[in-house]
Amino acid sequence: MALYLLADVGSTWTKLTAVDDTGSVVARASAPTTVSTDIMQGFNAALSEVRTQAGKKEDKIYACSSAAGGLAMIACGLVPELTGQAAKLAVLGAGAKVLRVYGYNLNRDDIKEIESLRPDILLLAGGTDGGNTRFLLENAQALAAKVKPLPVVLAGSRNAVHEAAEILEAAGFSVEITGNVMPELNKLDIEPARGSIRNLFLRHIVRAKGMETLSRSLAAPLIPTPAAVLAAGKLLAQEIGQLLMVDVGGATTDVYSYGGVEVPTGMMRKGLEPPWDMRTVEADIGMRYSLSSLVEQAGLENILAQAPQEEQWRQELEKILASPGRLVSPGLEGLEMNLARAAVRISLLRHAGTVERIYSPTGAVDVLTGKDLRAIKTVIGIGGVMVNSPEPRGILAMGNEGLLPENPRLMLDSKYIMAAAGLLAGDQPRLASRMLADSLATL
């Protein structure tokens, strides 16, 4: 019987899951990630543990990583709502973290900021095919003149990418030319850019992050962890239909949707056509490191609403804000739940599109921007906050607000299997879906 080993090299823990070829999890182990010395130390520690548990050696290893800062990128477009947004969606869709998005010409402050942020990869877009070429070329020039070489994905107007590549290559940048993220106005095409980001990640970033040895032992390319989660959701959506997943973390809340792109009859779409599989990341919405901005967005009074003893919750909140490592005190889980609920609500509303009703003497017209998630039937919660909550349903259940799903079935990734299953989604989709079925619990 074959044994597959699925590794998630996280920022703090390296987690290994072994599954057999029926899709059952036969062993799990984790060890602290050892990014400061050699990533293999922590990996090997977890590996020997998992082999002992499984009683045999694995046949194939697959891995994803978010260690050493994950894949951190900068996106540049021309008009922020157009190629700027398209570039951002491409970067998020590749599983990367977006450090910044710039529009129009990069000025000296932007260049300085890029130099100090030192992204792993920069995605440079701008202009439709046959459209504007000036901004892409000028931005390539500005980068070439003032920024130390870095890997660049060129995903702008096809009439300028080759010239931009020459400018950057002459300055020592490694460049991959790819399809335009917005070949025609409001038409998104982010798949080619995602592919190129994966290529540059493997060619340049894996080594820089000390993961070359690990990478060589793998049956498939190492990918960023969010890319594995995206793949798991995609597989699931192909089986059960349109779905929405939300992962509430300490620093960010990630939302993944599959579907919600059709324009309902009687509505009219304006702006960019959203991608079928879309990932957004709310960097100011999280349970610990982004707690103060979460509370600010949600409103303190809403967080403290229904508190049996408001003062007690208020004090607890202050303690958590002061030391983000802190676990919520026993008996006050309701506070944690309210915070998580707010994180889910805010992040889903930002992920969803909006409808604006325009009245005319002959009746109303509904103008849709972004995704209409109302017809989505399944919402899945991911992450420790929900798995450890006594009442995950209370975190995920939303009112029928805006364009959020209407009365969906709520599910929980009860065994933290998303990333691991995503690693097998390409090579062994049958096993991956069994792993998912086994972990997903209807709430």
Add this chain to the structure above:
Amino acid sequence: MATIVLGVIGSDVHAIGNRILEYAFTEAGFKVINLGVLTTQKEFVQAAIETDAGAILVSSLYGHGEIDCRGLREMCIEAGIGDILLYVGGNLVVGKQKWEPVRDKFLAMGFDRVFPPGTMPDEAIALLKQDLGVS
């Protein structure tokens, strides 16, 4: 051939003329970026920047053209495409008013050409080719 941005401005939903214009200008060899009805000034300007359009063709049929079109030239100037050709046509004002004052009002707003109700696309196509210096 040149790229043009086309759309019906403001809260106007008259779609038929817009489709005819798209068809006619495409047939005449232009690359037409049609934003359709209910188009805001900002959408016109952003589309023109991203696609490097040579002209913006604005339609207004429902009588609120004056309010909707005011400030479009200024917005283009702000956005760095102050030189772009701006055309406007349709039923620009409420009811049947004398044409010359209407035309002059829109010219003063910064439109390069203003077309009276019922203008045939061919007339505008010929003038646009002339203004852009293409044949």
